[in-house]
Amino acid sequence: MxxxxxxxxxxxxxxxxxxxxxxxxxxxxxxxxxxxxxxxxxxxTPEGMLNAIKNIDFKVWAYTPSEGTLSYRKKLVEYYNKLGYNITPDNIIVTTGGSEAITIAMMTCLDQGDEVIIPEPFYANYNGFANQTDIVVKPILSYIDNGFALPPIAEFEKVITEKTKAIIICNPNNPTGYLYSREELEALKALCLKYDLYLFSDEAYREFCYDGRTFVSPMHLDGLDDNVVVMDTVSKRYSACGARLGCLITKNKEIISTGLKFAQARLSPGMVEQIAGEAAVDTPDxxxxxxxxxxxxxxxxxxxxxxxxxxxxxxxxxxxxxxxxxxxxxxxxxxxxxxxxxxxxxxxxxxxxxxxxxxxxxxxxxxxxxxxxxxxxxxxxxxxxxxxxxxxxxxxxxx
Missing domain, CATH: 3.90.1150.10 (Aspartate Aminotransferase, domain 1)
Structure with a gap:
């Protein structure tokens, strides 16, 4: 056999x-x-998303552009620029869930055997995605005793080698719920610039911050545009896990042009999902x-x-x-x-x-x-x- x-x-x-x-x-x-x-x-799930699906009227269930429809990407720009990301539709690749955004980012930015540093515990599927893309996860322990705060930058530097190409954070964090502060992100920024590393930011839980705490994205940090890749999804924000709709965002044009080749290889994200996603952006505060x-x-x-x-x-x-x-x-x-x-x-x-x-x-x-x-x-x-x-x-x- x-x-x-x-x-x-x-x-x-x-x-x-x-x-x-x-x-x-x-x-x-x-x-x-x-x-x-x-x-x-x-x-x-927001009523607007569901109504958008119920009111669909097309004769052919066709492919969409590999990067996602322009109308949906324009709506996403409205959402992200309201948050201060200062992007255009050309900075976005629409993906089949946040999972595909992560794998496209890994395949675009990392070669076989390259290393990515991730504070642990981390989203379990990062291990699976790393296995799929033949990259090596270098974990850095965070500890329950201090609520799983970002480990000291010195701990990151201990594991950096010539093979290290990226750091992944999930903020707010899955599985711990820890919310990284601006100070912690500034420290990561300095590290990425020092060693010329990508900073992948998984922002699936952006809307869920409690006790008056503020969410900060690497997209809010000056001087890091070529290093940052945001990976996002509608799954949690709109309680729409079954939509399988996400996106990759970066101001690095080379990542976009290269990532698009991987997006073309899988053809396109779903049409119905993008119609629903477009309506979701108008969900009231x-x-x-x-x-x-x-x-x-x-x-x-x-x-x-x-x-x-x-x-x-x-x-x-x-x-x-x-x-x-x-x-x-x-x-x-x-x-x-x-x-x-x-x-x-x-x-x-x-x-x-x-x-x-x-x-x-x-x-x-x-x-x-x-x-x-x-x-x-x-x-x-x-x-x-x-x-x-x-x-x-x-x-x-x-x-």
Missing amino acids: PKISQKGLHMPASPIRKLTPFADKAKADGKKVYHLNIGQPDIE EYFEAVSKEYTERRDTLVNALNQMDGVYCPNPGGAFYVVAKLPIDNADKFCQWMLESFSHDNQTVMMAPATGFYSSPGAGANEVRMAYVLNNNDLSKAMECLAEGLKQYPGRTL
């Missing part, structure tokens, strides 16, 4: 989805499963204000409940809709599977993502889990009751 590729064998399984068979079995057995493992919001208020309340429910549990510690995140919590357990992968396979409280249980999959360093995150506060407060409270009881019964409890 022909053999599977080495690339396929080395492709990591998603920590967010790999326990799905156990969740499915729990549901088949009649258990209620609270899904805190995946960032699928239950917030309603009140929508985001209500969503931010809702997520703030959910965050407080989750974080307060976690920190009241014996032996549990969870920092209070400044953005996104995730937390990473440290639990009194021997192994997060075993615990998360046990919660689905062997545990039930009032015929209910909780699905979480083991944090090990959000690290690249072997052994890191062994007693940590990521949870997404994408359920309503009532369900979150019930999920926390289940977790508290599960921690009491788990055979591998360490405290």
Whole structure:
């Protein structure tokens, strides 16, 4: 029988989805499963997006330009320039989700064997994208004790080699919810200019900043235009994960012209999605204000409940809709599977993502889990009751 590729064998399984068979079995057995493992919001998608789809009237479902339709890119310019990005439609390549924006950025800017530095824990699929594009992830540990703040710049410099070509940040961060400050971004700017590095900025959670904190993008920093690549998506902002619509943004013309060749190779982003995305830009500010208020309340429910549990510690995140919590357990992968396979409280249980999959360093995150506060407060409270009881019964409890 022909053999599977080495690339396929080395492709990591998603920590967010790999326990799905156990969740499915729990549901088949009649258990209620609270899904805190995946960032699928239950917030309603803006009405304008849905109406745009319902009112579509075309006779041919045709290809769009590889870089995205001009009308959609013009609407995106309205959105980003309102935020102070100062871009034109020529600075944008529309992509099939934020995932494709990341892979196009990697393929455009990095060669096989080149290294990219990423503070960890980081979005688990960065490992998968690196495997696909044959680049090497050089992780820099951040720590739960200080809320997963950006590691000192000296730690970055320790791992820089002649192969280092880029740094990736996710801000606000998935999985930790940490919101990078202007001071931290200025420090990264100085580092990128010193070593002539790209700075990839994953901004999927831009709208979700709490407690009066301000979002800062590398696009706001002077003198970094040729180094910055923003990777974005409508998935979280508009609660439209199934739209699979994102974009790559840069003022570096060479990146745009080269990235377009990869975009042409996959033909085009979807027409219907761009019609919906164009309508999404006109979503009123009140929508985001209500969503931010809702997520703030959910965050407080989750974080307060976690920190009241014996032996549990969870920092209070400044953005996104995730937390990473440290639990009194021997192994997060075993615990998360046990919660689905062997545990039930009032015929209910909780699905979480083991944090090990959000690290690249072997052994890191062994007693940590990521949870997404994408359920309503009532369900979150019930999920926390289940977790508290599960921690009491788990055979591998360490405290």
